[in-house]
Each structure stands twice: as C-alpha cells, then as structure tokens.
Amino acid sequence: MLTKLTGALRTALGCAHVRSGADVQAMDVGWHPDNLGAGLVALPANTAEVAEVVRLCREHGVAIVPQGGRTGLVGGSISHVGEVIVSLARMSHIECLDAVSRIAVVQGGVTLESLQGAAAAEGLEPGIDIPSRGSATIAGMVSTNAGGIMAFRNGVMRHRVLGLEAVLADGSVYSDLTRVVKNSAGYDLKHLFIGAEGSLGLVTRVVLKLDPLPQASATALLGLPSVQAALETIRWAMSIETGHLRAAEAMWQRFIQLTAKAQHWSEPGMALDQPIFLLMSLGGAHEQPLRDAFETLFGQVLEHYPDATGIIASSARQERDLWRLREDTDALYRVHPAAPSYDVSVPLSSLADYLDKVLAGLARIDSALQPYVFGHLADGNLHIILSRAGALAPDMAARVESVLYGTLQALGGSFSAEHGVGSKRIGAMFDTLDPGKLATMKTIKNMLDPDRLMNPGKVLPAS
Template sequence: MSEIEKTLPPEFLDAFAAIVGEANMRQGERILELDPGEDRHNLGASVVVSPATTAEVAAVVALCARQGVAIVTHGGRTGLVGGGISSPGQVVVSTRRLNHVERLDADERVAVVEAGCSLQSLQEAALTHHLEPGIDLAARGTATIGGMISTNAGGIMAFRNGVMRHRVLGLEAVLPDGSVYSDLTRVVKNAAGYDLKHLLIGAEGTLGIVTRAALKLEPLPDTHAVALFGFPTVAAALAAISRALAADTGRLRAAEAMWGSYFRYSAGHFGWSAPGFDMSQAIYLIVSLGGSDTEALQGELAAVLDDIQAEFPQTTAVLAGSVVQEQAIWRLREELGVVYRDYPDSPSFDVSVPLSELDSYVERITEGLAGIETGLAPFVFGHLADGNLHIMLNRSAEAVTGPMLAAVEAVLYRNIRTLGGSFSAEHGVGSKRIHALYDTADPVKLRLMQSIKQMLDPAGIMNPGKVVDFSRLSS
C-alpha cells in the first residue's frame, strides 16, 4: 500500500476527481513533476488539486472539512517563510487555473482578478490602459495575486501606494466550512459595517482561500529615469529621499537601498563600475522618478544630486542613460543569487524599522552579529523609503542552525516592537517565524488572533502550523 493510500482513502480521492477532473489532480510521482518553488517541502502533500472556479474550490474545501483533512493553498510558491509547506495526509489546493483578469475598467481604475493570476499578467493587462497595479516586486512573473493578498505583500512602491492591504477594494474567499464570502466591492468608500476582507489579507491561508479580488489601479507614468547614488551616511540617503519626494518634476517610484558590503559584493560579482563613481560609500540608493519627459526627469535627478552634495559633499551618482544601463543597475539590487552562490540557502530576514531608527539599528545588529561569531556579518538592502530592510548572512544555512540561529534572531529582533517596527515587513510569518511572532507581539493581539482562528477554523484544517500556534489556543 502506498503512502497516499495509507493517508487518504481511495473514495476520498475519487471525490476530488469528480470535482476538478482527473487531469487536474496529482498524486504520487506526478506531484514530484511540479516545481516546489522557494521551499523544497512545499509539495509534501498526498494530493494536489487545481480547481477552476470558486464553486470547485468551495466543493473541495467542504469535502476536506467533512473528512477533517488539512488544506494548504498554493499560488506561485514564492514564499520565503515556509507558508506553503505541506505533509502527507494533507491536500494542496493550487490556484493555477484561477488565472484570469475578469474585468479591467480604465475609468474606474479597478481590476477584478482571480487569485491565480500572476502580478505580471495583471501588469500587462493594465498596461494596455496606461495603468498599473501600484505594487511591484521582483517575483512578478510567478507571484500570484491571491498569494500576495494572503501574505500582504509589499514591494518597491509601498511607500507611496501602500502594501497589498491598501490595494484591495473587495475580495471573495472560501471559508473553512466551504461557504463563500463574497464582497467584490469596487469602490474606495465603503462604511457598511465591519470590513471583513482584512481578516483574510495577511492571514496566509489560515482563515480561508482567496479566490477573487477587486484591486485599485494607478496611472502609469509615460516614462521614467533612474540613477544610482552613493552616500557617506544613512542621513544623506534619507535626505535624498525627502528631496526626491518633493521633486518639482516627476514622482518618486522607487528608492532601493544597498548598504556598502552588499553593494560591493554584488558589484564585484557582476563586474559593475562607473567612471568617477565612489565604490567605498556607506550606503547606495537606486532612485527612480516617473513622469512625462525623460530629459526633464534626468534633470531633476541631477538637481537632487546637487542639493544633497551641498550638505553631503562626498555624495556621488551615476545616471542611467539607456535601458541597458538601467537593467545593470537594478541587477545589483535584485539578483540575490549572487549571495546564494557563495552561501547556499543563506538565512534571510525581513524587518521594518522606523526611518529615524534605521542607522542605529543597522549599527547595532552589525556589532551584535560579530559578537556571535568572528566574521559573521549581514548583507543589508531593502526599501529604504518605508524602512523595510532585508538581511542575509555571510554564512550558508548549514552553518547557522540551532543555538546560533536563535542568537542571530535575538540580535535582529531585540526591542523591534518597542522601536515601532516589525520582525516581518512583507514576507509573512509562515511556519518559520511563528516563534518570532509569539516572542514579539502584544499578548492581547495574540489572544485575538487565536480567538478568530478558533471561531472560523475550529478544526484547524486551513494551513495548519502556520501563523497561529494552534497548540496554544487553549492557553
């Protein structure tokens, strides 16, 4: 008898096939044909089903609820905190067939999309109307809208347009009992009682499965200009962001930071340099302005440099003069594989810190990590305008386990809540960060989260072992 037959009876699997069709259900070796994505444990489930409609999702969930079978929802499998891992006896519900842009109204500046639609697909659909989703991230080709809603994704434009929570006007979801919550409101103003969609946004599939959403869109600039700045201090970089936000020409679209060690590591790998550009600065910043005239935007970036140099003379910059040069600059920030090449599966962290605390925070963690082990150091980069820092270590995953990992997290998360920040800025909690949530969150918040989970999912079948520690519900 196979492991699947031991954990899920044949009649149960037959019922799945009747709902989604035999071709849209995978078992055994056929599951191994799928790409597990960012975590090799994502596809440990006994069966993967791919419904094509909300009704099919509801039927699958209702079946699992009757049998007490756990469900793990998958979108693009780009999550970094173990939010999609699954085990034998569980069912993975894939949203890959729920991939349509159902409606896009240019006058409303609203799109209604299915959960399995990729961010890039929505971007391309919106582009034909000179619009954009107002959110962007490096995994745009794979990350799905449902997954981004479920993790409350952020990205490079959050400082201006907010995170995913601020982009969602309405949504539809299947709840743990198989009932369908449907509130596809397409308007910003809605004061009609509790705004329950916010329970599902950021819940990482623990309270239900998002199936459709109505999203706000933003006007797309006609053109843009990009520059890479080098600053002697974080204060100089923050001053440049303030100056760019107040630009007379164009709107700030991105302010992506790389602390010196990460920048030099990445630049060395790609062989990047520019005449007269100082490669020894403390921090570097990619600044993108959007507007209607490329030459005017480039002039504005030059004006930003002049103004910042008046206060911080060591500041240097290089202006991208072509698409190729832009791509080379962005590659320095986005191609994280350069770190994984030398430090396989390097532990990574995702914190947010108020801007006034950024400099002291990075100084403190750099010193604290060095105190754990000689030579241990962070690669720091992130979305500087909103205080979101991504931190990777110059060690492989194998070298940072057990007590050492706990010591690293103690350094990174110490007083993070009292600073006004968060241990998880945009990656979520998943299975890997539950302990951090319980170590840092307000106890009243935890009790409320546990109460909501128990009310909506008393059997604990929705993405068990993620976000909420179900074993603590009675404590």
C-alpha cells in the same frame, strides 16, 4: 482516507486536475524544498470548485495548504504527507479591467506581471511591485500582505485591495467584491484574509485599485557615506517638483559588490566603495526633465556630501542593469545557499541607530556572520541576510533573533515587514507581539477554522 479523498477530488475536478506521484515531482517546487511535500495537488478552476475541494477535505478530515507561485520565504506554503495542496494555477483569468473606474477584478492565480501588462495597455498599473512579479500571484500577495518597491508611496497590498472573495474552512464562500474606495457598510472583513496566509480562508478573487502609469521614468544610483545621508536624499527627492519618486532602494556595500560581480557590472567613475548605495526611480510625463531633476538632486547631495558618487541611467538598458543590481538576490543565495534571512521594519527616525546596534550585536555573536543588508529604505524595510549557508543552530538562532527583534516592539517596528509569519517566524511572533493581539488572533482562528484544516502550522501553531 487519502485514497478515498483523491478519488472524490478527481470526480469533482477531473483526473487531469488532481496530481500525485511523478506528476507532482515534475512541478516547480518553488522557494522551499518542502512546498510539495504533501504529494497531492488539487487544481480547481473557479471559486465553486475551490469550495467543493474544501468541502471534501473537511468531510475527510484532511488539511489544506493553499499555494500560489510558491515564492514565499518563510515556509508559508510548505506541506506534508496527509495534506492536500490547493493550487490556483488554473485560476489565472483577469475578469475585468475597468480603465474608467481604475480597478481590476482578477482570479487569485493571476501573476502580478500579467496584471501589470494588462493594466499598462490601459495606461495603468497596480501600484505595487516586487522582484518575483513573474511568479507571485495576486492571492498569494494578498495572503502575505505583500509590500515591495512602491509601498512608501502607495501602501502595501492591504491598501490596494477594494474587495475579495474567499472560501472558508466549512466550504462556504465569503464574497465582498466591492469596486469602490468609499465603503462604510459594516465591518470591513476582507482585512481578516489579507495577511492571514491562507489560515482563515482561501482567497479566490480580488478587486484591486489601479493607478495611472507614468509615461516616462528615470533611474539614478548614488553612493553615499551614511544611512542618514541616504534618508536625507530621499527626503529631498520626495520634494522634487518634476515627476514623483517611485522607488528608493538601499544596498549596503557588501550586497551591491556581490550582485555587481554576479552581473559583471561596472561603471567608470562609480567605484562600489561607499558604505551605502541608493537606487531611485522618478516617474513623470517626459524622460529628459526627470533626468534633469536627478542632476539637480545630485548637485544638492554633493553640496552636503562632497564625496558622494552617482550615475544617472542614460538608456533603458542601463536602467535595467541598475535594477538588476538590486533585484538579483538569487546571486546571494548562490554564494550562501539557504542563508538565514530576516525581514524587519523600523521607523525611519530610529533606523540608523537600530542598524548600528544590530551589526555590533551580530559581530559579538560571531564576527564571521557579516550580514548583507538591502531593502526599501523609504519605508524602513530592511532585509538582513547572514553570510552563512544553511540554518543556524538553535542556540545561535535564538541569539541572532534577540539582537534583531529585541528592541523592535519598543520602537514601533515589526519583525516581519513583508514576508509574513509562515511556519518560520511563529516563535518570533509570540516573542514580540502584544499578548492581547495574540489572544484575539487565536479567537478568530478558533471561530473560522475550529478543526485547524486551513494551512495548519502557519501563522499560529497547528494545535
């Protein structure tokens, strides 16, 4: 069956655009070692070709695994023998960048970094940023409802998408390339595909709203005595009259000490001995007033927390060095390969108490776990990575998830802030979500993909 399908795909796309064997093995596998497990990759060039690939796969009863930059952390793009990977690598064209309307129309394979560069040339930006910007694709970010650094200010991907196009499981095309913010014309069905991880359809084109890009920026790193101190500092920073707060990233002591060592970073007078470090960015018209605003903010912090420490970047190089401390998460995985990682959202008013209970609960399970904690503090998104190489034993994994997820639903938080469900978090989803929501998700899946051909085993069980 797969041999016949491979021939049909090569006829439809051209032999060079259907890879198998050694050609697949030569590809970058991305974050998960099983991403290329299917061993067969189709690379369509446009929506019509994607639709033809889906139609052929349905005709042969073969499942489809959509892939973008393969940067996902929860196994959302893993594949198996007998499936077909549909890569949007060739669909990397920015079709329209309208500086007047402040929108971009892009193919799904465009990387975030490419869009950022094109938008910056017009004095604009996508309003969303993640460390994997160089490889993460727009369709992948839509499909996982990516969040990132500026979500507290601009929202997550769901709030940036004005319209999209997607190929459904029957090969038909859903097209709603709306370019305006105000649109009350019936059901807003694009939201079915945002965060669905390719399980309801394959996103091929997207309309994104853009924001003005600040002409200048300033960056500061503060060492603070507590989560409460960091949250209060963020609240003060959001009231700064000069410029606006663009990022507020938290790094707990163990995390920043590890990345600083990996980066060979040190700064006189900035010992990394505080419980929590807050990396902030301001954007505005001129650089010096932004630095002055940080000086004033630091003075305000010292009035309330005299032992706080801080540094304000004095050059673009120093600014980049500070951001590398936060974004070099690979340093952690070099020390603890395949370390178990978790991605939760907690309401800010509950965050300090939640984290205290989590750390105590993990210590009771195994004092050697000693998690690394960092994340997007302004929106309550914490990344918690255990100091353990490889997957946990099933019984320990269940105990860890009980500690991390046990109170989240009651608090109004989420077990998956921005990484998605994939294949890794299905159990957590069924343990924590409302049964009515789960039943509705199953109903929608059965209607749009009754044969379970679209990314099976992701978000919902394969059967």
